[in-house]
Each structure stands twice: as structure tokens, then as C-alpha cells.
Amino acid sequence: MPGKRSSRGSAKGRVARKSLSVGGWIAVLTTAAVIGTSLTAYAAYYDIYGNIEQQNIDTDAFGDRPSRVEGAMNIMVIGSDVRTGENADYGEAEGQRPDTLIIAHISPNSGRATLVNLPRDLLVDLPACEGQGDTAGMPAQRGMINSPMSLGGVQCQWKAVETVTGVHIDHFVSVDFTGFREIVDSLGGVRMCIPEPIDDKKAKLHLKAGEQVLNGEESLGYMRSRYGQGDGSDVSRIKRQQEFLGAMLNQVMQGEILSSPSNLTGFLGSVTETMTTDDELTLDVMSDIAIAMREVDLGNINFVTAPNGAAPDDANRLALRQPQASQLFEAIAKDQSIKGDDGGKDGGGKGGEKKEEQVDPGDISVEVLNGEGTPDLANQVGQWLTTEGFQVANTGNPLQIPSQTTIYYGPGKKAHAQALADEAVNATVAESPNLGDTVQLVLAQDWEGFTSTAGSGSSDGAAGGVDGTTAAEAKQKCG
Known part of the structure; x- marks a missing residue:
């Protein structure tokens, strides 16, 4: 040729x-x-x-x-x-x-x-x-x-x-x-x-x-x-x-x-x-x-x-x-x-099952508390959450460290906590009645970071709830 x-x-x-x-x-x-x-x-x-x-x-x-x-x-x-x-x-x-x-x-x-x-x-x-x-x-x-x-x-x-x-x-x-x-x-x-x-x-x-x-x-x-x-x-x-x-x-x-x-x-x-x-x-x-x-x-x-x-x-x-x-x-x-x-198929719910409430990252206020032991980890995690569109209210250290990474939520904020948990490799959610609109992410010794493909755990779809983004969604504008 x-x-x-x-x-x-x-x-x-x-x-x-x-x-x-x-x-x-x-x-x-x-x-x-x-x-x-x-x-x-x-x-x-x-x-x-x-x-x-x-x-x-x-x-x-x-x-x-x-x-x-x-x-x-x-x-x-x-x-x-x-x-x-x-x-x-x-x-x-x-x-x-x-x-x-x-x-x-x-x-x-x-x-x-x-x-x-x-x-x-x-x-x-x-x-x-x-x-x-x-x-x-x-x-x-x-x-x-x-x-x-x-x-x-x-x-x-x-x-x-x-x-x-x-x-x-x-x-x-x-x-x-x-x-x-x-x-x-x-x-x-x-x-x-x-x-x-x-x-x-x-x-x-x-x-x-x-x-x-x-x-x-x-x-x-x-x-x-x-x-x-x-x-x-x-x-x-x-x-x-x-x-x-x-x-x-x-x-x-x-x-x-x-x-x-x-x-x-x-x-x-x-x-x-x-x-x-x-x-x-x-x-x-x-x-x-x-x-x-x-x-x-x-x-x-x-x-x-x-x-x-x-x-x-x-x-x-x-x-x-x-x-x-x-x-x-x-x-x-x-x-x-x-x-x-x-x-x-629309990928949402089988047989008429009710879809879980969807919450956008921009609607989630989160406080990140570092109990994992790595210096400045809460700030690093907070920065990552900010780039993903979450509203980071504060970072710091917890008074008590749970045995596993936990996202605490107040009344009516369970969906907010779950949406944040879906972004983490390993995080559980737990209710804390004294919290207001801000959820708390407390990093424990088992913290493994975030994964961009952590889905909702749904069995819908051939790939079992894998998340991602599309080329159309990548067209960004600040603000």
C-alpha cells in the first residue's frame, strides 16, 4: 500500500x-x-x-x-x-x-x-x-x-x-x-x-x-x-x-x-x-x-x-x-x-416496582469527618465530593469513630445519605435524629475510597446497576 x-x-x-x-x-x-x-x-x-x-x-x-x-x-x-x-x-x-x-x-x-x-x-x-x-x-x-x-x-x-x-x-x-x-x-x-x-x-x-x-x-x-x-x-x-x-x-x-x-x-x-x-x-x-x-x-x-x-x-x-x-x-x-x-426497557424497576427516590448531588449537604487516621483525608474527600457536585458544608474529626465507615442522616434525609453511599466503595447508612439537613460522612479504618461505578445495587440492566456518564453530559459550563 x-x-x-x-x-x-x-x-x-x-x-x-x-x-x-x-x-x-x-x-x-x-x-x-x-x-x-x-x-x-x-x-x-x-x-x-x-x-x-x-x-x-x-x-x-x-x-x-x-x-x-x-x-x-x-x-x-x-x-x-x-x-x-x-x-x-x-x-x-x-x-x-x-x-x-x-x-x-x-x-x-x-x-x-x-x-x-x-x-x-x-x-x-x-x-x-x-x-x-x-x-x-x-x-x-x-x-x-x-x-x-x-x-x-x-x-x-x-x-x-x-x-x-x-x-x-x-x-x-x-x-x-x-x-x-x-x-x-x-x-x-x-x-x-x-x-x-x-x-x-x-x-x-x-x-x-x-x-x-x-x-x-x-x-x-x-x-x-x-x-x-x-x-x-x-x-x-x-x-x-x-x-x-x-x-x-x-x-x-x-x-x-x-x-x-x-x-x-x-x-x-x-x-x-x-x-x-x-x-x-x-x-x-x-x-x-x-x-x-x-x-x-x-x-x-x-x-x-x-x-x-x-x-x-x-x-x-x-x-x-x-x-x-x-x-x-x-x-x-x-x-x-x-x-x-x-x-x-427504561432500566428503572421491574414489574411496576416503585422506584427509589433520586437525589441530585447538588441537593446533598455533607459534613466529612476523618476517623481513618490519614492526615488531611477529610479535606481530600471533601474536595473530591465538591468536584462531583456535592455541597460540602464542613470537614473535621469525629468525637466518636464507628467500627465501619458510616453516613449519618436526620429525619427525611435517608435518600440523601443513600445517594452519597452509592458513590463509596464501602459505606453504611444510619439514622441520627439530632441531625438536620446535612448528612455526616464519618471515615473509619475500613474506608476504601470512591468508585465512579458504584451503582444502586439494582439488578436491573445487563450490567447490574453500573453507573457512568455520557458524552452529552460532559458538555460543561461553570455555575
Whole structure:
């Protein structure tokens, strides 16, 4: 194929140059979408497609693989923390490991897409895998979900994701740090609402509060920032990444990119020059994705995180929370709705059952009290709750510490306490008649943090009550 660079002879060099995709999924989806809108300009896009670096992946070496659903597609999005070449400005790290790992599920039959984040801190049972290029491969072991990349390359990472989730992966895509920055700059920046000032030296990010347009460097810092925002967890960071990517997708699909040939060509050039994919993700396949994505409304592009909690064998790591995680993966593998809305169901209550009262975070006033023992934890938790829209009335230390993390509520505020409990990995609710309108979150020694996928516990829906956000909801305005 003229102008196309095969990777079979020098995979190591290519992966080292192009391997972060904090926004890689949007690259492949929007590239496909814009190609599909102008198939009459096929020759021009054929030249742009030649910019993409590609790798050969021997999926036959995997042995038994999960079955695939005809018509649906699953793309593994890899974001690596490699720090070579132009990416050296972002610090030093040995090898390359996914900084972001996503399964992008495209379902043209139902007109929806789902982006499932796999937190990099997840401890899982990994399969044995032969190495690729100069990598040695690895024996079967328990380790972090992102470790196969450094031990056996993309091929090992692909096999591990399939084994852990039971989801058949059709393709992969990645973009490096520098590439993501350039993609944002080609859009003229991305408009975001920053609820609180950010001062994160590690991520090289310093932002004032308020609505503003983030340039490429600021956007990269925002996506990488962990300890300067929220509760400092990877799950909290993933939530912010989902909001950013949703805002970015809004801007691409509703802005001037698609209506201006010059803007479109510049955007596609910046996207494809920073992408690495498998060699079976051809221009025809991208066009097929584009045709499918034309019918997907922004409200049907869902962002979720694999349900998780603290790992029993390592308090600094995460483990998949069951049965919710298995239900989510099964829904993706079978091309079912994660919200249980297949066949016209509304996902709320079965057989005429009464729905529980729904309370918006903005209507919940909460006091956070730290009995867990970690200095400043109440303030960190309070900051995270503020970014999620809760009204934090106060933070401090409790007079008495319960045996387990508890949310206390006064008369008529049980629904408020339960809505807050749904955001925590482990929290019980209890009535305290002396409380007024403000509920109290008392952090005990068993505190395990928040999870963006902590649902109501409902059995409705194929994924058992997994929460998330949509691209339409990510269009933010301050106030």
C-alpha cells in the first residue's frame, strides 16, 4: 500500500515513538467518523491514512479466545507511560506500561458506544504470554492489569485484556503524550469547567478555577494529574478523564472541524501522525466504523469504569468488584446494553416496582469527618465530593469513630445519605435524629475510597446497576 509503513521489521522503534492514548479512542472514532462523512474524498484520506504506524498482532498465538458478536466491534485503547523521544519531557520511567487502558465497544445494531476504563492499579490473574520483538514474555502470574505491555508488548497486553474480561478484542489503537497534546491544539483547545484551582507540580499543571479553554499541554496535565485533584486515586482521575474526553468529543462532533475542509485535513493529519494500530485496522474498517457511528447520538456514548474496590492482598491496589465487574464484561461481550434498555426497557424497576427516590448531588449537604487516621483525608474527600457536585458544608474529626465507615442522616434525609453511599466503595447508612439537613460522612479504618461505578445495587440492566456518564453530559459550563 503506497505511503503506508509496515511495522513488521522494526516494531520496537515504532512502539517507543508512538504509544500513549489518553485520547486514543477518540482518535480512531473521530477519524473513522470524518472519513465516513466524506467518502467522495477517499483519495485524500487514503494519503492521510498512510501516516498511521501499524503493528502485526498474531492473535492465533492466543489459543482459545472469547467469541465475537457479528456486527459489534471492540477496540483496545492503550495509553503508555513510555518517556522516550519527544515524551522525555514528562519524566523518566522504565519500559512502557499503559497509563490508560480502555475497551471501546461500538454497537451499530443498537446505535450506541461504550468506553470501559480498566484502572491501571487493578490486580488480576494474568495469562502466560510469549514475548514480541525484544520482550521476553511472561509466565502466568498475578499482577497489575497494565504490566503485560512492558513484559511482552502489545500482543501480551491484548491477550491479558481478553483473558481478564472475556471480551473479544478486534483492534488496538494508541497515541503518545506528544500526540495527544497536538490533537488538542489542532482543535484550538478544549473548553472545560475547573471547579477548584489546581496546583500539581508533578503533572506540571497550574490552573485557576472557572470555565476556560485548555490548550494541548494543559489538557495533557489535566488528564495525567492525580494527586493535585480529588482524593488522589486512579479511579477519581479516570472520572475526570471521562469528562474531558466527552467534552472533546462534543467539540469535534458539534464544532467547525467537520464543516471546514481545511480544519478537517489539519485535524486528521494531527490524529493519524500520532496513532499506532494493528495492521488489520484498515481504511475500509475505519469507514465501516464511521458509517456505524453516524447513527450514534452523543447521549448514547457511555463512559464507565470497571467496578472495583481495594485489593484484599494489597491495600495500595484495586481488585475487580464482583459480581458487578463480570456482569459489565458479559454485557459488553454479548453486545447488550449496560443499562438494561434493550427492547425498550427504561432500566428503572421491574414489574411496576416503585422506584427509589433520586437525589441530585447538588441537593446533598455533607459534613466529612476523618476517623481513618490519614492526615488531611477529610479535606481530600471533601474536595473530591465538591468536584462531583456535592455541597460540602464542613470537614473535621469525629468525637466518636464507628467500627465501619458510616453516613449519618436526620429525619427525611435517608435518600440523601443513600445517594452519597452509592458513590463509596464501602459505606453504611444510619439514622441520627439530632441531625438536620446535612448528612455526616464519618471515615473509619475500613474506608476504601470512591468508585465512579458504584451503582444502586439494582439488578436491573445487563450490567447490574453500573453507573457512568455520557458524552452529552460532559458538555460543561461553570455555575
